[in-house]
Amino acid sequence: MTLFLVKRLIMLAATLLVAAVVVFFVLEILPGDPALVMLGVSAQADTLAALRAEMGLDLPAWQRFTNWIGGVVTGELGRSYTYDVPVSELIGERVVVSLPLAVMALTLSTVIAIPLGVIAASRHNRTTDIALTGAAQIGIAISNFWFAILLILLFSVTLRWVPAGGFAGWDAGFWPAIQSLLLPAIALALPQAAILTRVTRSSVLEVLQEDFVRTARAKGLSRRAALWRHAVRNALIPVITILGLQFSFLLAGTIIIENVFYLPGLGRLLFQAIAQRDLIVVKDLVVLLAGTVVVVNFVVDLGYAVLDPRLRSGGGHV
Amino acid sequence: MTLLAIENLCVELDGPDGTLRLLDDVNLFLSKGRCLGLVGESGCGKSMTALAIMGLLPRGMRASGRILLEGEDLLSIGEDRLCGLRGRKMAMVFQEPMTALNPVVPIGRQVAEGLRLHLGLTRHEAELRAGKMLARVGLPVERFPLGLFPHQLSGGQRQRVVIAMALTCGPDLLVADEPTTALDVTVQAQILDLIAELVEEFDMGLVLITHDLGVVAESTDTMSVMYAGKVVEDGPTDEVFQRMAHPYTRGLFAAMPSHSSDLDATRKRLTTIPGRVPDASSRPSGCPFVARCSFATDQCSDAPPPLERLAHRHSASCFNLSRVEGL
Ligand SMILES: Nc1ncnc2c1ncn2[C@@H]1O[C@H](COP(=O)(O)OP(=O)(O)O)[C@@H](O)[C@H]1O
Ligand SMILES: [Mg+2]
Numbered sequence: 001m002t003l004f005l006v007k008r009l010i011m012l013a014a015t016l017l018v019a020a021v022v023v024f025f026v027l028e029i030l031p032g033d034p035a036l037v038m039l040g041v042s043a044q045a046d047t048l049a050a051l052r053a054e055m056g057l058d059l060p061a062w063q064r065f066t067n068w069i070g071g072v073v074t075g076e077l078g079r080s081y082t083y084d085v086p087v088s089e090l091i092g093e094r095v096v097v098s099l100p101l102a103v104m105a106l107t108l109s110t111v112i113a114i115p116l117g118v119i120a121a122s123r124h125n126r127t128t129d130i131a132l133t134g135a136a137q138i139g140i141a142i143s144n145f146w147f148a149i150l151l152i153l154l155f156s157v158t159l160r161w162v163p164a165g166g167f168a169g170w171d172a173g174f175w176p177a178i179q180s181l182l183l184p185a186i187a188l189a190l191p192q193a194a195i196l197t198r199v200t201r202s203s204v205l206e207v208l209q210e211d212f213v214r215t216a217r218a219k220g221l222s223r224r225a226a227l228w229r230h231a232v233r234n235a236l237i238p239v240i241t242i243l244g245l246q247f248s249f250l251l252a253g254t255i256i257i258e259n260v261f262y263l264p265g266l267g268r269l270l271f272q273a274i275a276q277r278d279l280i281v282v283k284d285l286v287v288l289l290a291g292t293v294v295v296v297n298f299v300v301d302l303g304y305a306v307l308d309p310r311l312r313s314g315g316g317h318v
Numbered sequence: 319m320t321l322l323a324i325e326n327l328c329v330e331l332d333g334p335d336g337t338l339r340l341l342d343d344v345n346l347f348l349s350k351g352r353c354l355g356l357v358g359e360s361g362c363g364k365s366m367t368a369l370a371i372m373g374l375l376p377r378g379m380r381a382s383g384r385i386l387l388e389g390e391d392l393l394s395i396g397e398d399r400l401c402g403l404r405g406r407k408m409a410m411v412f413q414e415p416m417t418a419l420n421p422v423v424p425i426g427r428q429v430a431e432g433l434r435l436h437l438g439l440t441r442h443e444a445e446l447r448a449g450k451m452l453a454r455v456g457l458p459v460e461r462f463p464l465g466l467f468p469h470q471l472s473g474g475q476r477q478r479v480v481i482a483m484a485l486t487c488g489p490d491l492l493v494a495d496e497p498t499t500a501l502d503v504t505v506q507a508q509i510l511d512l513i514a515e516l517v518e519e520f521d522m523g524l525v526l527i528t529h530d531l532g533v534v535a536e537s538t539d540t541m542s543v544m545y546a547g548k549v550v551e552d553g554p555t556d557e558v559f560q561r562m563a564h565p566y567t568r569g570l571f572a573a574m575p576s577h578s579s580d581l582d583a584t585r586k587r588l589t590t591i592p593g594r595v596p597d598a599s600s601r602p603s604g605c606p607f608v609a610r611c612s613f614a615t616d617q618c619s620d621a622p623p624p625l626e627r628l629a630h631r632h633s634a635s636c637f638n639l640s641r642v643e644g645l
Binding site for chain 1: 410412
């Protein structure tokens with residue numbers, strides 16, 4: 001187990017380093033001078049040069065890279081050019097929107113998809129299955145951007161149940177905050193749920209062919225009991241993999257969804273930072289998101305070990 | 319007293335090229351506390367018969383005829399009633415111990431599950447009894463805690479768990495489908511002995527499926543020889559072995575390594591039966607064995623031979639019984 005953890009930590013560090021190098025050099029190649037953006041195109045050449053020196057932009061690339069990485073490692077994320085506050089503060093403000101949003105979306109999609117997938121599999125090729133598979137197919141085809149707009153039209157504009165956008169803030173109370181996250185979470189969750197339903201369905205169908213399901217039936221378990229008590233847990237092992245992958249897509253999805261719903265989250269921050277060439281914010285955010293993905297994959301691996309005793313240590317023949 | 323009577327059992331499957339008949343008019347009979355051996359090469363329909371008895375045929379297969387367990391027709395009762403019988407009145411041991419157990423559930427829970435279901439025991443009571451049953455099949459709790467998972471056991475040990483699982487509720491009928499085929503030779507005898515002991519101790523009827531005639535000779539009272547979905551010869555085991563009326567039975571016998579040494583020259587020729595069991599989709603209209611039979615005549619290709627009674631309870635289906643036995 002210790003070895004497993006050490007391996008994982010090295011993986012984490014390596015992934016982060018690669019992400020850092022990639023984002024740094026991509027931004028290096030992209031046109032756009034942050035100093036110029038800050039001062040405007042009419043800026044004087046000497047003012048510009050002074051600002052560039054102050055921001056460290058005149059240093060060679062490798063030196064800027066090591067300065068930045070050194071900062072990240074020591075927890076000093078630098079200062080946003082546009083907001084003129086420490087990046088860590090910016091991230092802190094935004095993460096309380098994005099994290100609950102992602103968790104809500106992931107929970108929603110899991111809670112919807114797994115039972116539906118199991119039910120579809122248990123009614124293989126019958127009306128329920130065909131209807132669910134069809135609905136999932138539509139769900140996969142829909143982009144969450146378009147779906148989000150439909151949701152706003154229906155629930156905010158027509159029914160006026162929830163606000164069309166913006167974030168009430170946690171200070172406004174738990175319920176108003178959750179309410180303003182509800183539609184975005186649904187918009188993020190449903191397309192994911194559609195994929196997850198299909199994965200669950202095919203995984204359960206596969207496990208239902210296994211000998212141990214027949215053994216369970218031979219004991220006297222009904223079809224349904226054998227399904228839920230014996231097949232589902234085995235079927236969830238591949239589903240967990242997809243869940244982990246989906247988390248990355250969810251992060252990408254938040255960038256779009258937060259913009260559609262005017263949510264002050266990390267995705268919106270990233271979008272704005274790119275538009276305004278607030279490079280330090282972009283770099284820090286990308287590394288943060290990459291780190292999140294790696295950590296989620298780690299949690300997924302732990303999930304395997306919980307579901308599948310063969311992956312736990314201490315096995316072997318008696 | 320009759321425990322199990324199978325009458326005119328047919329199992330059919332609709333395929334892309336029409337209906338396949340996997341089992342064709344199978345009749346079997348087993349008395350309480352007795353052992354019936356079911357033999358034949360693989361693909362003959364032995365497993366289908368076992369699954370039909372348990373009511374666990376794969377989806378899409380239809381069974382017709384009657385399967386009477388203590389007079390109750392399993393093919394006409396509902397699924398709920400069948401669930402009540404499976405595991406309590408009739409139980410099954412499968413061929414593949416490596417895949418027959420749920421890999422993510424501890425063995426104690428898997429054995430206890432039937433007890434909780436059929437006898438309504440609490441979790442604690444059920445696990446206590448599961449532990450006793452596991453000890454009875456050679457897996458004492460001190461060395462094999464209930465919390466072990468299947469992957470921590472060898473094939474033979476897993477088959478012991480499967481046996482414990484089948485027997486926890488004290489069924490009257492045990493169906494064992496090639497219970498040792500997947501195991502090491504050294505373990506096979508141990509498992510067969512264990513099954514024989516337990517059948518005696520629990521006074522169960524046993525349907526023992528195997529392709530090993532030696533096992534049949536040693537541990538069964540009656541036997542049925544299956545070929546291509548049909549029973550081609552059946553009767554009391556000693557009588558069948560004495561007469562071997564059907565050419566296929568002779569072929570199987572000659573193919574047995576341990577017995578071929580003391581056979582006369584004629585039988586030695588048959589040490590392996592040439593050809594293979596015809597698939598359900600390509601069975602001839604006459605006797606299914608015709609293509610591989612050294613006694614075959616024109617008559618054999620025209621129509622399937624009826625099952626002919628040779629003695630009180632011994633019958634075989636062959637047009638050339640007198641020529642076969644005349645050898
Ligand atoms: N799921 C299935 N679908 C179609 N045919 C099958 C299936 N399972 C078995 N069969 C066919 O049924 C016949 C009998 O198979 P089986 O009972 O498993 O034989 P045995 O147990 O004697 O080796 C074989 O011809 C086999 O090809
Ligand atoms: Mg078989």
